[in-house]
Amino acid sequence: MQKNLVIVESPAKAKTIEKFLGKDYKVLSSYGHIRDLKKKSFSIDIEKDFAPTYEISSDKKEVVKNLQAEAAKADTVWLASDEDREGEAIAWHLYEVLKLNPEHTKRIVFHEITKNAILKAIDNPRDIDMNLVNAQQARRVLDRIVGFELSPVLWKKVRPALSAGRVQSVAVRLIVEREREVNAFESEASYRVIAIFLVPDKDGKMVEMKAELNRRLKTKEEAEQFLEQCKTAKFKIENIAVKPTKKSPAAPFTTSTLQQEAARKLSFTVAQTMMLAQKLYEAGLITYMRTDSVNLSEYAIADSKQTITNMMGERYVQTRHFTTKTKGAQEAHEAIRPTYIENESVSAGAQEKRLYDLIWKRTIASQMADAELEKTTATISISNSGDHFTAVGEVITFDGFLRIYRESYDDDNEQEDESRLLPPLAKGQDLVNQNISATERFTQRPPRYTEASLVRKLEELGIGRPSTYAPTISTIQQREYVVKGEKPGEERPYNVLLLKNGTLTQTVQTEIAGAEKAKLMPTDTGIVVNDFLTEFFPNILNYNFTANIEKEFDEIADGEKEWNSIMHNFYTDFHPLVESTLAIKGKQKVGERILGEEPGTGLPVSVKIGRFGPMVQIGNTESEEKPRFSRLTKDLSMETITLEQALDLFKLPRTLGEYEDKEVTIGTGRFGPYVRHDDKYFSLPKTADPMSVTLDEAIALIEEKREAEKQKHIKQFEEDAEMLILNGRYGPYISYKKKNYKIPQNIVPQDLSLQACLDLIKLQTEKAETAPAKRRKAAAKKK
DNA sequence: CAGTGAGCGAGCTTCCGCTTGACTT
Numbered sequence: 001m002q003k004n005l006v007i008v009e010s011p012a013k014a015k016t017i018e019k020f021l022g023k024d025y026k027v028l029s030s031y032g033h034i035r036d037l038k039k040k041s042f043s044i045d046i047e048k049d050f051a052p053t054y055e056i057s058s059d060k061k062e063v064v065k066n067l068q069a070e071a072a073k074a075d076t077v078w079l080a081s082d083e084d085r086e087g088e089a090i091a092w093h094l095y096e097v098l099k100l101n102p103e104h105t106k107r108i109v110f111h112e113i114t115k116n117a118i119l120k121a122i123d124n125p126r127d128i129d130m131n132l133v134n135a136q137q138a139r140r141v142l143d144r145i146v147g148f149e150l151s152p153v154l155w156k157k158v159r160p161a162l163s164a165g166r167v168q169s170v171a172v173r174l175i176v177e178r179e180r181e182v183n184a185f186e187s188e189a190s191y192r193v194i195a196i197f198l199v200p201d202k203d204g205k206m207v208e209m210k211a212e213l214n215r216r217l218k219t220k221e222e223a224e225q226f227l228e229q230c231k232t233a234k235f236k237i238e239n240i241a242v243k244p245t246k247k248s249p250a251a252p253f254t255t256s257t258l259q260q261e262a263a264r265k266l267s268f269t270v271a272q273t274m275m276l277a278q279k280l281y282e283a284g285l286i287t288y289m290r291t292d293s294v295n296l297s298e299y300a301i302a303d304s305k306q307t308i309t310n311m312m313g314e315r316y317v318q319t320r321h322f323t324t325k326t327k328g329a330q331e332a333h334e335a336i337r338p339t340y341i342e343n344e345s346v347s348a349g350a351q352e353k354r355l356y357d358l359i360w361k362r363t364i365a366s367q368m369a370d371a372e373l374e375k376t377t378a379t380i381s382i383s384n385s386g387d388h389f390t391a392v393g394e395v396i397t398f399d400g401f402l403r404i405y406r407e408s409y410d411d412d413n414e415q416e417d418e419s420r421l422l423p424p425l426a427k428g429q430d431l432v433n434q435n436i437s438a439t440e441r442f443t444q445r446p447p448r449y450t451e452a453s454l455v456r457k458l459e460e461l462g463i464g465r466p467s468t469y470a471p472t473i474s475t476i477q478q479r480e481y482v483v484k485g486e487k488p489g490e491e492r493p494y495n496v497l498l499l500k501n502g503t504l505t506q507t508v509q510t511e512i513a514g515a516e517k518a519k520l521m522p523t524d525t526g527i528v529v530n531d532f533l534t535e536f537f538p539n540i541l542n543y544n545f546t547a548n549i550e551k552e553f554d555e556i557a558d559g560e561k562e563w564n565s566i567m568h569n570f571y572t573d574f575h576p577l578v579e580s581t582l583a584i585k586g587k588q589k590v591g592e593r594i595l596g597e598e599p600g601t602g603l604p605v606s607v608k609i610g611r612f613g614p615m616v617q618i619g620n621t622e623s624e625e626k627p628r629f630s631r632l633t634k635d636l637s638m639e640t641i642t643l644e645q646a647l648d649l650f651k652l653p654r655t656l657g658e659y660e661d662k663e664v665t666i667g668t669g670r671f672g673p674y675v676r677h678d679d680k681y682f683s684l685p686k687t688a689d690p691m692s693v694t695l696d697e698a699i700a701l702i703e704e705k706r707e708a709e710k711q712k713h714i715k716q717f718e719e720d721a722e723m724l725i726l727n728g729r730y731g732p733y734i735s736y737k738k739k740n741y742k743i744p745q746n747i748v749p750q751d752l753s754l755q756a757c758l759d760l761i762k763l764q765t766e767k768a769e770t771a772p773a774k775r776r777k778a779a780a781k782k783k
Numbered sequence: 784c785a786g787t788g789a790g791c792g793a794g795c796t797t798c799c800g801c802t803t804g805a806c807t808t
Contacts, residue, residue, distance in 0.1 A: 009801065009802065010801095010802065010803085011802085011803075012803095029802080029803095030801090030802080031801085031802045031803060032800080032801035032802030032803080033800070033801045033802075034801095034802095036799095036800090036801090037798090040797095059802095059803090059804080060802095081801090082801085085800095086800060086801055087801080089800095089801085090801065090802095136800090139799080139800085140798095140799075140800080142798095142799095143798050143799045143800085144797095144798055144799085145798085146798065146799095147797055147798020147799075148797060148798060149797095149798095150797085150798085151796075151797035151798075152796085152797075154797085155795095155796065155797085160795075160796055161795075161796040161797080162796080162797080163796080163797045163798070164797080164798080165797080165798045165799070166798075166799075167798085167799065168798085168799090278803080282803090290801090290802090464799085464800095465799080465800065465801090467799090467800060467801060467802080468799065468800060468801095471799090471800090472799090610790090610791050611790070611791045612789090612790070612791070615791075617791085621791095621792095627791090629790080629791065667788075668788090674787095674788065676788080681786090681787080681788060683786095683787090683788095726785080727785095733785060735785080740784090740785055742785090745808085
């Protein structure tokens with residue numbers, strides 16, 4: 001007979017707490033929410049004051065059954081879910097579903113997982129806070145209303161299976177608007193002037209010293225004129241200013257800052273970071289990884305202090321308390337930190353180790369002393385000009401936290417390393433000039449979002465939660481609103497003027513400008529959906545919508561307002577917009593553009609989003625002749641496509657001629673251009689232009705493929721024609737009845753007998769069947 | 784992962800937050 005049952009949200013947490021509480025307590029986990037609105041139906045009764053219909057989530061049936069059984073055996077049930085809106089709701093759902101007895105049920109919360117904190121929580125139980133629960137219900141119901149009323153509008157007006165929501169739609173909007181800024185951007189050129197002087201260092205050896213002109217020059221003429229003037233100028237140190245400065249460490253990691261730094265320093269994707277952090281957490285190596293808090297427990301601070309002292313001495317310690325500034329932060333957890341600060345490294349996978357190292361350094365650094373620097377600025381006068389050069393040197397006089405950790409920035413490659421020392425200088429000292437250059441520089445256009453910088457922006461706006469950043473990013477990509485890709489950048493010439501040894505020379509150099517990697521860019525569908533939603537539902541798409549509605553949720557939580565009445569207010573504004581938008585019966589589909597007429601037939605040519613994505617259509621359904629369709633190729637976009645480009649799409653597939661009495665045609669499909677012959681397809685190289693390929697080139701391709709096909713067959717069996725050992729892109733494999741199987745490394749493919757192949761297949765099929773259904777489903781879905 | 788290449792009139796699709804699924808080259 002169990003005396004006490006404690007229920008927390010996470011199993012890893014349960015394990016730890018059970019150790020602290022001793023044998024009178026059993027600690028189990030609810031694995032997050034156990035109950036939610038029904039999955040497939042709206043499940044909100046508008047007529048009945050927005051009454052929600054909940055059901056136990058299918059994957060939680062077992063969990064609930066188990067909790068029910070354990071609760072029945074316990075004297076007291078302690079609901080110890082997190083102390084935020086969602087956590088309170090979890091406690092309430094547990095209370096309802098497990099049909100707990102109020103006299104034997106207690107609600108407790110704790111902010112850190114230490115024995116003291118937990119014992120203190122047990123001593124101070126309270127009741128479930130229904131106001132907070134109602135705030136959660138309001139949040140949940142609002143999200144369901146928005147998602148389940150807006151998405152069907154998109155199915156009707158744009159394309160089936162699309163989705164819209166309070167969070168994802170704003171995320172897409174950010175990306176679409178940034179893309180427009182990028183496209184509208186016009187860079188401005190100016191000339192940056194750098195002088196190199198020769199100065200004796202402390203040993204009397206001449207060293208170079210770089211100095212920059214105090215302003216940029218607007219035109220080439222101006223730059224030329226200035227350099228001409230410098231030919232006869234004398235340069236002198238006019239002033240030296242030495243200023244001590246300080247740098248302070250960044251706060252410990254939250255989910256969002258961890259994702260950003262892991263992206264910058266380790267090139268992890270947001271999803272990758274979360275997966276690795278989850279593993280570290282489950283292994284008990286770090287604290288909880290979904291948090292918006294920068295707070296460290298007293299224990300962690302004390303531990304950091306000890307560790308820093310041991311490693312580097314007391315001078316490096318400076319304990320700090322950070323406070324969260326993020327909008328709407330709920331702070332149910334600590335910041336992300338090592339569980340045991342004294343463990344500088346841990347035994348784990350290579351990637352996990354790197355992430356742990358980052359977390360450890362960031363945590364330790366946050367409790368370290370400021371770095372002290374000394375910045376020297378030398379002003380250099382020009383005898384025949386009012387302008388001046390400045391040379392800047394910076395030295396670290398005490399490294400402090402920089403000894404361990406330096407935060408990265410998105411534009412790091414743009415920043416120059418200023419941590420260099422100036423040679424000894426004296427006021428009034430004459431300088432020898434080696435050369436002066438004026439280099440044309442361009443203003444930078446705004447950068448496209450990366451996964452991590454999008455997360456930062458969402459957090460700044462208070463949109464989304466630590467647990468949803470990664471899923472949101474994957475959703476908007478899955479819906480094909482956004483793609484992650486690279487832009488090659490363009491070659492750009494720039495002028496360089498150089499004054500050296502009294503002569504002025506001019507050269508034109510080139511650089512690659514605007515190249516980007518792993519950046520988020522909107523697709524045509526993303527743009528069309530965004531423009532449609534922002535036009536008809538401006539309130540939902542407003543960047544401040546979440547922040548505003550959060551204020552109302554807070555008022556519910558504080559008991560100042562009824563949640564149903566807030567829903568009522570929202571719905572009376574929102575729902576009529578849905579109705580009226582659906583009622584618009586425009587002839588054109590959303591985003592459709594008429595490009596013109598087809599020469600000869602006069603049929604209308606239009607571009608729009610079809611069942612399978614962006615397409616061009618010639619003719620329309622009303623006319624006798626069936627309309628013709630063609631998908632847009634990757635290099636085209638709905639916004640910019642011209643009539644000519646659209647008509648070009650219909651020139652394919654075209655017939656090249658005949659080969660071996662069979663037609664050879666060329667077309668372009670989902671995977672690029674291809675040659676078709678005798679019902680077989682042959683991919684053209686990506687660079688080939690399907691419009692100009694000749695018959696001979698196509699035949700060569702066919703022959704080449706046949707040759708490769710021959711070499712593909714390593715072995716076959718007379719007894720069973722379906723059994724083949726083939727050579728594929730990834731090495732030898734077995735193909736049997738349209739399915740493929742791998743061959744273990746240590747086996748020579750040529751030596752395999754038919755029976756050996758069958759055995760391998762049997763082995764692998766058995767393995768696949770014991771694999772969980774979920775995973776196989778995901779694989780099938782991909783197809 | 785081991786090859787793909789269509790269709791544009793039923794069906795189904797969708798939200799945001801909590802949490803972990805798993806057997807691996």
